[in-house]
Amino acid sequence: MSQLYELKLRIEEKIKADGLDATEMKGRIGLKSGRLLAFISATTPDDPEAIVKLTQAAKEVLNLDV
């Protein structure tokens, strides 16, 4: 399982835990990171730059510390 996919799962868990609108949150994180969460799967190869951007977006939108 790639780090990128693991990050996606943590984001989804956080959204669920906080009872937020998943579509909107994913959209905002996707727009900020420049990456569609729907296309991140377990087989998606890790990309350091994508990980950094997604981490920052998750922090900004969800206040999620990874």
Next chain:
Amino acid sequence: MKIRSIQTKVLVALVFCLVLGVGCVIALMQYFTVENSKGLASEAVAGSRKLFAILETREISKMTAVGDALLVNQQVRDAFAAKDRNRLLQVTAPLYPQLKEEGITNWMFHTPEPDMSVFLRLHNPSKFGDHLNRFMDKEVVRTHSIASGNELAKAGFAIRVLRPVYDAKGKLVGYVEFGEELGQFIHTLKNQTGNDFGLLLNKKYINKQYWADSSAVWNRRDNWNDNPQFVIADKTTADDNIIKFQGDLAAVPDEGKVLETYSDGQSHFIRGIFPIRDASGQAVGAMFVLRDISDVYHTMRKTQEILLVVTVLSLVLGIVLLLALLNRFVFKRLNQIIVAATRLVGGDFETEIKIASEDEVGKLEQLFEQFRHIFIDVMKQMTAMQDK
């Protein structure tokens, strides 16, 4: 602080316009208040000056008519021709109180030139034989016809009519003079205009002893030493504040001059001055005019307040209306596009944007809808590829 929202920028700009607009309205109102006050002041001075001139003309006509009527009286002419002072006093004294009631306070008979001394003063019979040597005396001697104008004599500064008196054979027997104190004019002026007045006479043209004598005759306090440059002949108010003048009386322009507008508590006044000329045309004094403009001032202020409130309300209403229109036609629709775009990226392919109109934002909505459809197609294709 950097403002990112266009809505906030517009709001800041509108508030700035509001403040600027209100500031301009206040400045404009202040300007109009000052201009109106100046206009009122000029009108008060010019009106009083005109009325004074009318009164002067009217009183000269009146005294000329009185002279005409008097000289028809054979007894008066005979007594004067006979140089019989007592008889002249006897025949004229009963008339004097009536003339005095009409404002003619000074009545004199003069001997003919070259002596030309005072033969009889009806207003002060015990004093006679003195020489006045005034401009009018010289003028009536030169022309042997009626001379009139303002002139100072021992009984005070007065508007006078001086005319020759001839006996039955047409020989000059002397002159008769009628006069009305200018001081009493100011009470007529006050009655007619409601303004207060003060008559100032330049000391340069007045003999100190004459002034003292005049004050004694009319039971007035000798106020010679009250002011360095002028004496106050009369005033319509007990308040000496009306007489505040530091300049040169001779320099007051013919059309008059507005001195100042000032406030005393809730009352507002304007003070002006116009010159008084004697028979020779010299500016020997000036008339102070004090006009209470409190009513007009308060009306102007009230109008200004109403105008200010209406302006502020109109501007605020305009701003609210403009913001509501911008919100409805621009910001709300832009926000809908942002929400739809965000949800689309988040996987919601169902949120459509309804194209409300064909304006600039409508074109953006249309563009977004086209993009959304393309995006959904791409997503479907990519999902299918991933599934394979």
